[in-house]
Amino acid sequence: MAMTMRLRLLLGFLVVVAVPLVLFAAGARHEVTRRVTDQYERRAAALAGVARAELERQSEAVAGRLAALAVGLARDTRFRLAAVQRVAAERPYLLDVATDAMRLAGLSYLQIQDTTGRILSSGHFRNEYDRLEPEVPAALARLGSVAAIVRARTPDGPFLAFARLDSLQLGTARFTVVGGLHADTLVQRLVGDPDLRLMLDLPDTLLSFGGSPARADSGGSADALVLDIGEVASVSPLTGTVRMGRARVSYPLEPLRVLRRGVDVWFLPAVAAAGATAVLLALALSALISRPVRALAEAASRIDLDRADVTFASDRRDEIGVLAQLLQTMMGRLRGDAARLREAERRAAIGDVARQVNHDVKNGLTPVRNVFRHLDEVAAEPEKLAAVYAERRGTIESGVAYLERLAGNYARLAPTTGWQPCDVNGLARDVAAGAAADATVVRFEPDDALPALRTDPLALRRVMENLVRNALDSLDGGRGGVRLATEATPNGVRIRVSDTGRGMTREELDRAFEPFYTTKPSGSGLGLPIVRRLVADLGGTFRVTSEPGRGTEAVVEFPVAGTTVPATLPVRR
Amino acid sequence: LTCVVSEVGPDPADTVRIALTEAVSATRAPVPSTDAEGLVFRQLYEPLVDLDCDGAPRAALAVAWRPDAEGRRWTFSLRAGAAFWDGTPLDADALLAGWQGSDSTVVLEGVRADERTITVYLTEPRPVEFFARPALRVVKRIRESPWPVGTGPWWLGGADTSAVMLVAQPTGLRGRARPLAFALRPGADARDLFDAGADLVVTRDARARTYVDGRAGWVVAELPWDRTYVLASPALGDGTSADFTPEFRAGLARDVVPGDARAATGSGAIGCDRLGTELPDRPLQRRLVYPRQDAAARALAERLVARADLELATIFAPPRLRGGLVAAGLPQADFDAARAAGMDLGYVYPTLGEGAPPCATPLVQTRPLAFVREGSARVVRDTTGVRILPDGPWR
Numbered sequence: 001m002a003m004t005m006r007l008r009l010l011l012g013f014l015v016v017v018a019v020p021l022v023l024f025a026a027g028a029r030h031e032v033t034r035r036v037t038d039q040y041e042r043r044a045a046a047l048a049g050v051a052r053a054e055l056e057r058q059s060e061a062v063a064g065r066l067a068a069l070a071v072g073l074a075r076d077t078r079f080r081l082a083a084v085q086r087v088a089a090e091r092p093y094l095l096d097v098a099t100d101a102m103r104l105a106g107l108s109y110l111q112i113q114d115t116t117g118r119i120l121s122s123g124h125f126r127n128e129y130d131r132l133e134p135e136v137p138a139a140l141a142r143l144g145s146v147a148a149i150v151r152a153r154t155p156d157g158p159f160l161a162f163a164r165l166d167s168l169q170l171g172t173a174r175f176t177v178v179g180g181l182h183a184d185t186l187v188q189r190l191v192g193d194p195d196l197r198l199m200l201d202l203p204d205t206l207l208s209f210g211g212s213p214a215r216a217d218s219g220g221s222a223d224a225l226v227l228d229i230g231e232v233a234s235v236s237p238l239t240g241t242v243r244m245g246r247a248r249v250s251y252p253l254e255p256l257r258v259l260r261r262g263v264d265v266w267f268l269p270a271v272a273a274a275g276a277t278a279v280l281l282a283l284a285l286s287a288l289i290s291r292p293v294r295a296l297a298e299a300a301s302r303i304d305l306d307r308a309d310v311t312f313a314s315d316r317r318d319e320i321g322v323l324a325q326l327l328q329t330m331m332g333r334l335r336g337d338a339a340r341l342r343e344a345e346r347r348a349a350i351g352d353v354a355r356q357v358n359h360d361v362k363n364g365l366t367p368v369r370n371v372f373r374h375l376d377e378v379a380a381e382p383e384k385l386a387a388v389y390a391e392r393r394g395t396i397e398s399g400v401a402y403l404e405r406l407a408g409n410y411a412r413l414a415p416t417t418g419w420q421p422c423d424v425n426g427l428a429r430d431v432a433a434g435a436a437a438d439a440t441v442v443r444f445e446p447d448d449a450l451p452a453l454r455t456d457p458l459a460l461r462r463v464m465e466n467l468v469r470n471a472l473d474s475l476d477g478g479r480g481g482v483r484l485a486t487e488a489t490p491n492g493v494r495i496r497v498s499d500t501g502r503g504m505t506r507e508e509l510d511r512a513f514e515p516f517y518t519t520k521p522s523g524s525g526l527g528l529p530i531v532r533r534l535v536a537d538l539g540g541t542f543r544v545t546s547e548p549g550r551g552t553e554a555v556v557e558f559p560v561a562g563t564t565v566p567a568t569l570p571v572r573r
Numbered sequence: 574l575t576c577v578v579s580e581v582g583p584d585p586a587d588t589v590r591i592a593l594t595e596a597v598s599a600t601r602a603p604v605p606s607t608d609a610e611g612l613v614f615r616q617l618y619e620p621l622v623d624l625d626c627d628g629a630p631r632a633a634l635a636v637a638w639r640p641d642a643e644g645r646r647w648t649f650s651l652r653a654g655a656a657f658w659d660g661t662p663l664d665a666d667a668l669l670a671g672w673q674g675s676d677s678t679v680v681l682e683g684v685r686a687d688e689r690t691i692t693v694y695l696t697e698p699r700p701v702e703f704f705a706r707p708a709l710r711v712v713k714r715i716r717e718s719p720w721p722v723g724t725g726p727w728w729l730g731g732a733d734t735s736a737v738m739l740v741a742q743p744t745g746l747r748g749r750a751r752p753l754a755f756a757l758r759p760g761a762d763a764r765d766l767f768d769a770g771a772d773l774v775v776t777r778d779a780r781a782r783t784y785v786d787g788r789a790g791w792v793v794a795e796l797p798w799d800r801t802y803v804l805a806s807p808a809l810g811d812g813t814s815a816d817f818t819p820e821f822r823a824g825l826a827r828d829v830v831p832g833d834a835r836a837a838t839g840s841g842a843i844g845c846d847r848l849g850t851e852l853p854d855r856p857l858q859r860r861l862v863y864p865r866q867d868a869a870a871r872a873l874a875e876r877l878v879a880r881a882d883l884e885l886a887t888i889f890a891p892p893r894l895r896g897g898l899v900a901a902g903l904p905q906a907d908f909d910a911a912r913a914a915g916m917d918l919g920y921v922y923p924t925l926g927e928g929a930p931p932c933a934t935p936l937v938q939t940r941p942l943a944f945v946r947e948g949s950a951r952v953v954r955d956t957t958g959v960r961i962l963p964d965g966p967w968r
Contacts (some may be wrong), residue, residue, distance in 0.1 A: 095828055127829055127876035155875035155900035 006290035013282035018275055025271040032263050037256060041225060044251035047196055048227035051249050054190040055229060058181065059147045059164060065105040066166035066179045072101070073112070073177070074168045083112075083120055084170050098123035108182035109152045109161035113137060115174045123179075124161075125154045135240025137176040139233075140165035143242065148233040149200060149207070150180065160207065162186050163235070183209045195252050197224070202234050202245035224250040292320045296327060303334070356530065357410055363465050364403040367395050367434030398430055405458050418456045424493055425450055425486055427457060431464040432484045440472055445485035451560045453493050459534045466527045467497035467554045474501025474552060492560035498553035504546040512544065531556075576626035576955060578794040581964050582948025588754045589950045589961060592771035594778075595866075596759045597739065599719035603710040606905075608941050611707075611958050612775050613755055616741060618710040618723040621649050622701055624956040630701050634663070634711055634724060644698035651689045657713050658728040658744050665691045671712040671721070680709075707957060726750050726963050749965035751950075763944070767791075772949035775959065777832035777869070777941045785944055794943040794954050795833065800923040802830070802873055805933035806843045806888070807915040808857050813844030815888045815934045826937040829876045830869045833942065837935030843888065843919070844932065862911050863921045865902035869939055874900035874921040 003011075073079050081087040082094035102110035102123025110123035117134020140148055140163060150163040163180030181189075187198045187210035200207040232247040292314065302310050310331060314324035371392040378384040425446040432444035453460075464484065471482040480500035487494040504512060508519060512528050528544070535542040535556055546552035595609035603618035605611035621635040630638075635649035655663045665683035668691060672680055682694040695703075703709070712721035720729050727741035727750065737757050743750035758766060763781035766774050774781070775796070785791045804815060822836035861877055863870035877885060881898045898918065903911055912920045921936070929935040943959045945952050951962040 091828060125875065125879060127872060128879040129828070131879065153879075155871075155878045157897075157899045 004290070005293060006286045009286035009289055010282050013285060014279065017278040017282065021271065021274055021278060025267065025274075029263065029267050032267070033260055036259050036263065040256045040259070044225045044249075045227060047193055047251065048229055048249045051190045051196065051198070052229035055147060055186075055247065058186055058189060059145065059162065062107065062162070062180055063145070063164045063166065065107060066164055066177050069101050069105055069110075069179070070166045070168040070177050073097075073175070074170060080170055083114070083175065084173050094121055095126065095129055097121050099126050102179065105179065107179045108159075108185055109150070109163060110177070110179040111136075113176045113178065115176075120175070124152055127155070128153065133237060136163070136235055136237050137165055137167075137178055139235040139240040139242050140178060143233050143235075146231060146233050147247070148235050148242075149183070149202075150178075150235050151237050152180075153237070159183070160209075183207075193251075195255060197250045197252070199226070199248045199250055200232050200234070200245055201248055202232075202243050204243075205234070208250075223254065224252045226250045289320075292316065292324075296320075296324060300327065303331070353410070359527075359530070360406050360462065361403065363462070363469060364399055364406060366469075368399040370434070371396050371399075395430075395434055399434065402458070402461065409458070418458060419454055420457065421452050422455050422457045422460060424453050424460070424495070427461055428464055428484055428486055428495065431461060431468055434465070435468045435472060435482070440475055440480075440482060442468060442472070442482045442484055445483060447486045447488050449488050450486050450493055451488060453558055453560055455538050455558060459538055463531050463534050463538075463556060464495065464497065466531045467495075467556070470527050470554075471497050471499035471501065471552070474499050474503070476502060480551070489557060491557075493558045495556045495558075496553060497556075498551060500551040503548040503550050503552055505548050509544065509546050576953045578943060578952040578954050578959060579792050579945040579947060579950065581951045585751065585949060585964070586772070588752045589773065590771050591753060591755045591773045591961075592761070592763075592766035592769070593755055593757050594759060594761050594763060594766070594774075594776055597755070597757060599721075602721050603712050603723070604707045608775050608777070608958075609755075609757075612773075613729075613739065614707065614710070615958050615960055616727055616753060617725050617729050618712055618721070619725045620706070620710045621704045624702055624705045626954045626956070628702070628956055630705065633705075635704075638701055638704075640701070644700065645695045646692065647695070647701070647704070648690060648692045649704075651691065653689070655689075655724065657722045657724055659722055661713065661722075662688075663711065663724065665693075667713055668693075668711060671714070672709060705956070727753055743963070750963035753961065767944065772946045773952065773959070773961070774944045775941050776944070777939055779832040781944060782833075782942055790947050792945045792947055794945065794952075794959060796941045796943055796954060796958055797956050798835065798938040798940045799925060799957075800869075800939045801837050801929055802869055802921060802923050802936045802939070803837075803929045803933035804843055804861075804873075804877065804919055804921055804936055805912070805930075806919040807932055808918070809844040809888075813888065814841035815843050815885075816841050817884065817934065817936070821884055822936060825873060825876060829872045830937050830939060831872065832869070832939055834869070834937045834939045837929070837938045839929045839935040841934050842932060843934045858917045859897050860899045860901040860917050861919045861921055862901050862903055862908060862917045864905050864908045864923075866905065867923060869937075870921050870923060871900065871902055873936055874902075877919070877921065 076097070078090050078093045079097055082090035082097075098110050098112050098121035100123075102108070108124060111119055111128075111133075112121045113119055113134070117132055117137065119129050119131045119133060122128035136150055140150075148163050150161050151158050152161045152163075160183040161180040162183060163178055166177045166179075168175050168177065183198075187196075190196070190198065190210075194210070196210060198209045200209075226248050227250075229247050229249055232245050234243045234245065235241070236243075296312060299310050299312055312324040312327040312331060314321045316324070374388055374392055375385065378388045425448070428446065429444055432442040435442045468482060468484060475482070482499045483496070485496045485498075487496065504519075513532055514529070531554075532542050538558060540556055540558040542554070542556050544552065544554045591612065593609035593612065595607040597607075597609050597613050601610060603614045605614050619633050621633060622638065623631045623633040625631050632652070634651055634655055636652045637650040639648045640646065651663060657663065657667070661667070665685035669680065669683040680693060680695060684692045684694070693704075711724050713723075714721045722728075726744060728744045729739055729741040739755035739757065741753040741755070743752065756766075756771065763774055763776040763778045764784045767781070767785065782793060785793060806813060819836060819838075822838075826834040826836045861874040863874040865871070878898050878900045885898075901917075908920075908922065911917055912922070923939075924930055924933070941958075943952070943954065945959075951964060952959050953962060954960075
């Protein structure tokens with residue numbers, strides 16, 4: 001399918017605009033996504049670094065607070081009385097001292113134990129006193145400064161605490177102070193980002209703290225960035241067993257995905273809008289360019305020799321305007337050429353008619369002239385004159401009548417529809433008799449079983465006269481003869497006109513139907529073209545066969561059955 | 574009198590200021606559920622008979638009483654002019670109407686013999702002290718106010734009641750009295766109330782006594798041991814007992830419960846015969862539940878949890894019952910519902926009086942202390958708390 005200029009313009013514009021736009025969009029999105037991801041990962045790494053430092057700082061801070069508490073307890077006389085001297089009146093003070101100290105120190109977990117590991121006072125579980133649990137202090141003492149996770153017991157349930165250890169000596173008695181921070185509290189202090197999640201990867205347990213609840217499941221999975229921040233230990237409060245593990249932070253990737261989706265949400269519509277704008281622009285521009293071209297083409301399609309009023313007026317100053325001006329100029333020249341051509345045609349038509357009239361009149365006068373010659377030959381013999389006149393009077397009347405009808409037809413420039421039942425043999429006999437005035441005899445061979453033919457007798461006579469005339473002319477006054485025969489065919493009537501004249505070559509035969517082509521010095525060259533036109537007008541067929549030196553045969557056939565009368569005979573102007 | 578805590582001074586303030594550290598609800602009047610309600614209701618509503626600080630019956634609405642031989646038919650002679658605040662005379666019908674819903678199952682009928690004599694029939698024999706119970710205080714319920722109408726020297730109602738202050742106006746029916754202003758400060762530190770100018774504070778906060786001890790101008794009255802904290806595990810079934818040693822109970826009283834406490838004595842049974850009631854087919858919750866607002870119950874529950882693998886080992890066997898045991902404080906209504914359902918391992922809660930209910934073993938007993946600013950009011954103590962008397966003669 002041929003592509004229109006508008007489609008080509010549209011596609012071209014799209015290629016020029018859309019391809020760079022798409023490439024730019026893809027590149028920009030990739031770059032934005034890469035930078036966002038890079039910044040997100042750097043932020044997560046920075047937060048992990050902060051968490052690592054904060055974890056160490058908090059661990060040291062807890063150790064520092066425990067050291068201060070130990071110093072304070074050593075100075076506390078009531079504590080000394082209760083813990084060392086076991087003064088009963090100070091026992092309530094002893095039971096509450098850890099609670100108060102824990103709150104003052106900002107801790108979540110605090111136990112004071114004697115040298116046997118018996119809990120003297122518990123800050124996070126006030127009524128936990130008297131329990132014997134030496135394992136935790138012993139384990140913490142072995143770990144030193146490594147952050148340790150201890151499962152702290154409270155009446156409401158256990159919690160995990162990051163714990164450190166300190167001790168104090170009162171006389172001969174030694175006391176340990178175990179304290180720490182609630183893991184969740186520690187996580188909140190580590191970083192302010194609620195999305196950050198702290199994970200303790202222990203040999204057979206993965207503990208996680210912090211992070212938004214909705215994202216808790218993403219901790220440690222492929223949906224989160226996981227970064228290692230250091231070593232951590234877990235201490236069993238019952239057995240003192242220490243398990244070493246790694247502390248990690250996880251940062252969910254969902255916000256990053258949301259960020260990317262946000263980029264896409266704004267980016268893709270922007271690109272789509274730009275693309276749509278480009279398409280609309282392309283449509284508008286292609287329409288702007290192709291519409292005047294299409295208008296010029298439509299105007300050009302209306303150009304005809306009879307329709308030379310088409311204009312290509314345009315007030316544009318671009319190439320389209322130049323093209324319109326050129327077409328308008330060309331149209332002006334075309335109008336002049338058409339006028340000249342019509343004048344030439346008119347003149348040619350007048351000459352053609354004049355030649356045809358001349359030809360037809362000459363054909364009509366020939367039998368009359370032959371009769372007059374015949375009369376003239378017997379004029380000196382009155383008895384013969386009367387006989388000849390009586391014999392040839394019909395020929396004269398027929399020829400005159402023919403000329404009258406011919407004149408009438410030419411006067412109307414349109415033949416009347418003179419279709420009527422016609423006696424073909426009678427008509428042929430008149431033609432043969434008319435031509436027989438010359439020395440040469442036209443032999444007439446009628447078929448008596450010829451069916452009646454409904455046709456225009458005048459046109460049929462002109463056909464036969466032209467054919468007989470041409471046959472006689474081909475004899476060149478020499479020997480030989482002309483034969484006019486009628487035959488009944490299965491479909492109608494056949495008329496043969498044959499001669500034994502000089503015949504025609506193949507080239508001559510091919511050109512014989514061209515108007516004004518003749519091999520005779522006085523010929524008009526209209527005989528055969530007129531015959532062909534008349535036969536065609538009468539609905540018959542016409543063919544000519546010829547052989548140089550042996551003669552020519554013309555055959556005309558008219559159908560009888562089914563022969564239709566044209567509503568209007570073609571008129572040659 | 575040993576029952577007198579304080580006498581009014583020569584130049585008392587216009588109002589007696591009483592500070593309360595708990596909420597007060599009129600819907601429970603005249604039966605208190607907290608120390609604050611006990612203090613308020615005690616000033617407003619009177620029983621037929623009072624008990625003094627030694628438990629001896631004393632005249633209240635009734636000035637004389639006489640039982641029949643079985644102790645099931647009691648005849649009370651009312652004091653002259655005994656009437657409700659609104660002037661309605663006190664009769665047997667009003668008496669019984671006020672008792673509806675309390676201990677009326679014991680009280681069968683009341684018959685008014687004449688203007689000053691009422692006869693009460695009981696379903697079972699009871700001593701006269703029975704009529705001193707808070708549930709048998711004489712009240713008349715009215716539509717206009719959530720506060721029942723009483724017969725005492727002070728009338729509480731109308732615009733004088735709010736979430737922060739209850740003002741009881743003298744009825745003028747008996748004696749010369751000043752208004753009582755109850756300041757509602759739920760959860761407040763009793764020491765702050767002293768400093769804020771309260772004339773009377775009743776609290777179980779041990780820090781209050783330490784704060785007041787040695788300071789001039791204050792009188793401290795030890796009130797009766799009116800609460801016994803118990804442990805109940807009804808789900809364990811009848812026959813389950815807790816063999817707490819006296820030393821353990823003493824330790825609870827000494828080290829665990831804040832305020833004045835002493836070891837309780839009594840049965841070790843904590844399971845309960847549920848009389849054929851089928852427990853729901855679901856596992857017990859491994860928690861010791863206590864009423865959230867009760868600090869002593871919380872401390873006791875925590876201590877039991879801390880010692881679950883020691884003192885409770887023989888009770889909560891097998892060990893799976895003890896593992897992961899926690900203490901859980903519930904609002905009072907939720908606690909009551911949970912205890913009724915019985916699907917927790919144990920319940921620690923206070924009961925009124927010195928005894929323990931069936932299916933529960935007593936742990937410790939506590940008592941409140943009344944702190945009275947000297948000379949601020951006439952205050953006496955009895956078996957139900959402290960009572961403020963009108964400044965002048967009132968009987």
